[in-house]
Amino acid sequence: MLRPSSDIRFRVLDGEAVVVRQSAGEVLVLSEVAARILTLADGSAPVAAWVDTLLAEFEIDRAELECDVLAFAAELAAEGLLEPVTAGPARQGAERGV
Amino acid sequence: MSFGEQFLHNPDLFPARHGGETWGEQELLLDLPGGPYRFAGLSTDQQRILRGRFGDFCLPDSGRRGAGTVAPPVTASGAAGAVISSLLLRIDAGAFRGFDLRGWEYRLDSDSSPDAVRLAGLHLVARLDWRPGLAGALWTSQGGGPLFAGIFENFFRVLVAYRLLELGGVVLHSAGVLKGGGALLFLGRSGAGKTTISRLCQEHGGEVLSDDLNALVPPPAGTPGKPAAGQASPASLAVEKLPFTGDLGDRRSRRGAAPLHGLFRLEKASDDALRPLSRAEAAACLLACSPFVNADPHRRAALLAAVPRLLGGTGAPPAFALRFSLRGAFWSILDTKCHPSTEAAC
Numbered sequence: 001m002l003r004p005s006s007d008i009r010f011r012v013l014d015g016e017a018v019v020v021r022q023s024a025g026e027v028l029v030l031s032e033v034a035a036r037i038l039t040l041a042d043g044s045a046p047v048a049a050w051v052d053t054l055l056a057e058f059e060i061d062r063a064e065l066e067c068d069v070l071a072f073a074a075e076l077a078a079e080g081l082l083e084p085v086t087a088g089p090a091r092q093g094a095e096r097g098v
Numbered sequence: 099m100s101f102g103e104q105f106l107h108n109p110d111l112f113p114a115r116h117g118g119e120t121w122g123e124q125e126l127l128l129d130l131p132g133g134p135y136r137f138a139g140l141s142t143d144q145q146r147i148l149r150g151r152f153g154d155f156c157l158p159d160s161g162r163r164g165a166g167t168v169a170p171p172v173t174a175s176g177a178a179g180a181v182i183s184s185l186l187l188r189i190d191a192g193a194f195r196g197f198d199l200r201g202w203e204y205r206l207d208s209d210s211s212p213d214a215v216r217l218a219g220l221h222l223v224a225r226l227d228w229r230p231g232l233a234g235a236l237w238t239s240q241g242g243g244p245l246f247a248g249i250f251e252n253f254f255r256v257l258v259a260y261r262l263l264e265l266g267g268v269v270l271h272s273a274g275v276l277k278g279g280g281a282l283l284f285l286g287r288s289g290a291g292k293t294t295i296s297r298l299c300q301e302h303g304g305e306v307l308s309d310d311l312n313a314l315v316p317p318p319a320g321t322p323g324k325p326a327a328g329q330a331s332p333a334s335l336a337v338e339k340l341p342f343t344g345d346l347g348d349r350r351s352r353r354g355a356a357p358l359h360g361l362f363r364l365e366k367a368s369d370d371a372l373r374p375l376s377r378a379e380a381a382a383c384l385l386a387c388s389p390f391v392n393a394d395p396h397r398r399a400a401l402l403a404a405v406p407r408l409l410g411g412t413g414a415p416p417a418f419a420l421r422f423s424l425r426g427a428f429w430s431i432l433d434t435k436c437h438p439s440t441e442a443a444c
Contacts, residue, residue: 009402013409016378020385020402022395027382 002073002082003043010038019081030081037072043085047073101209102218105194112216112223116235118187127157128254129352131313131338132182132261135254139186143242144250151247153350155341182261184234184253191239194221206252210394217256221245224253226260255311255342259390263397266404267315271387273346274312274337276305277432280359281337283312284420285387290364295422296346302429307353310344311389312337314358316408335408335415358415360432367421370428380417381405 004010010019010030017035019028030038040050050073051066058065076082102109120139126148128135134157140148149156206219217224224236236253240246259269273284273292277299284295296309317334336355343349363375363383375383384405391397409415422428 009398011381011402011406013377013381013406016376018378018381018385018402018406020392020398022398025393027385027392029376029378029382 001043001046001085002041002077003085004038004041005080005083008081010035012039021080028081033068034072034076037069037076038081041073041076041082101207101216102223104207105218105220106223107193107195109218111193112218113187113225113235113237116185116187116225116227116233118189118237121186121188121241127181128152128155129157130155130258130340131267131315131355132258132265134181135257135261136181136183137186138183141241144186144246147242147247148250151251151350152341154352155350180231182232182234182257184236184257187235187237188241189223189237189239191221193223194239206256208256208390208393210396212396215256215260215394217253219252220249222249222253224256226257232257232261232264251342256390258313258340259388260397262313262315263388263391263400263404265315266407267313268384268388268391268401268404268408269311269313269340270384271310271389272312273299273309274307274339275299276307276353276356277303278359279357281307281312281356282360282362282432283314283337283358284362284364285383286364287387291366291422292364293345294366294424295364295428298422298424298426299429300346302426304429306346307337307339308341308343308349309346311340311342313340314338314384314408315355361415361417362420363418365419365421368423369421370423370425370431371421372428372431373419373421375417375419377406377409377414377417379419380409383417384408 007022008019009022010017012035015032015035017030017038019030021028036054037050040053047069051062051069054065054069055062073082100109102112106112121144122139122141124140124142124145126137126140126145128137204220206217209216213228215226221240222236222238224234226232226234234253234257236250238246238249240249262269270283270285271287273296275282275284275296284292286292293309296306300306315336315338317336335358337358338355339353341349361380385392385401388401391401420428
């Protein structure tokens with residue numbers, strides 16, 4: 001399971017996400033898809049559950065969606081925006097969308 | 099390098115509270131957004147220098163203890179109207195390290211916690227404390243002289259940035275220009291072209307507020323989303339001039355608030371064009387251009403909450419990426435896209 005990195009704060013505005021990376025002092029804008037994944041990554045639902053949620057929102061083939069979601073999640077994790085949940089309850093730090 | 103080491107021989111001796119020997123008995127009341135700001139403990143020389151430096155921003159009864167006439171607040175938040183007090187205190191010049199300033203870009207050193215901010219810089223250490231209201235203290239080794247105004251301003255910039263954030267506004271690294279009854283903000287950090295575009299705007303008849311820092315303040319609570327007298331659009335966000343300029347802008351002349359007619363993220367180019375920014379892009383730009391507070395991990399959440407509010411109201415300003423060249427053709431583009439009469443575009 002994944003959750004927003006403890007290093008980031010984010011807000012969703014009109015679907016896109018504004019992300020502040022604390023340590024680097026960087027500000028990023030994420031696309032609607034990436035923003036949606038960031039909001040689904042709450043540290044409690046597995047990636048498979050994200051796919052179920054998104055399948056209800058988009059008319060798309062499940063296999064294709066799984067590939068896309070995994071690729072996006074991997075990309076966000078590689079960028080340090082998502083981190084694996086290792087122990088304990090979900091963190092409460094991230095700012096949710098408005 | 100830990101906090102203060104760059105500037106101080108003994109960072110461990112950083113003052114833990116607002117105390118010590120003041121420079122004198124004089125006071126000064128400055129009328130800036132989020133204020134008024136009262137500075138006590140000034141020497142006569144310091145007060146004279148600051149009066150000269152801040153001109154119209156000095157309230158007329160400055161200098162007397164217990165000055166009671168203050169400017170109206172810029173917002174109607176709970177804390178609006180409060181006088182923000184700071185104390186000027188002495189510190190021995192020997193407390194500071196000496197070093198070669200050639201080729202060096204000056205940055206204040208800061209260290210923050212939820213209820214305090216500590217600052218160290220050239221000839222200064224300072225504190226901002228929330229107890230619970232914001233109050234400041236500036237220790238400097240300069241009782242006057244050519245360095246004092248700059249030392250004071252370095253502290254004052256930070257104080258205003260934190261104060262405005264409390265009120266839901268932001269100080270922005272920007273060029274502020276008056277055009278057609280409203281203000282345009284051209285956003286960008288050092289090197290983005292703020293002074294260049296200010297100069298180009300000036301050549302086309304725009305009045306430059308500041309080519310470095312301007313204040314964006316929210317409307318008073320309860321303000322309806324209707325055009326105010328003299329406003330062509332329902333833009334209720336206001337740009338307020340700050341006496342913090344680079345090369346352009348008359349830092350001594352006070353101006354009233356002007357309705358914001360557009361935000362522009364600067365992009366140097368060989369041509370001139372506008373591209374609308376999404377709200378997220380505009381928010382990212384404001385966040386990146388909010389000095390001091392955006393580097394404070396304890397205030398980023400507040401900043402991240404304030405910026406979408408500024409961009410999300412009834413009078414949300416239009417925001418664009420502005421590619422501009424030295425030819426100055428952007429001005430005519432602004433005329434067609436951002437004139438107050440073309441509300442749909444701007």
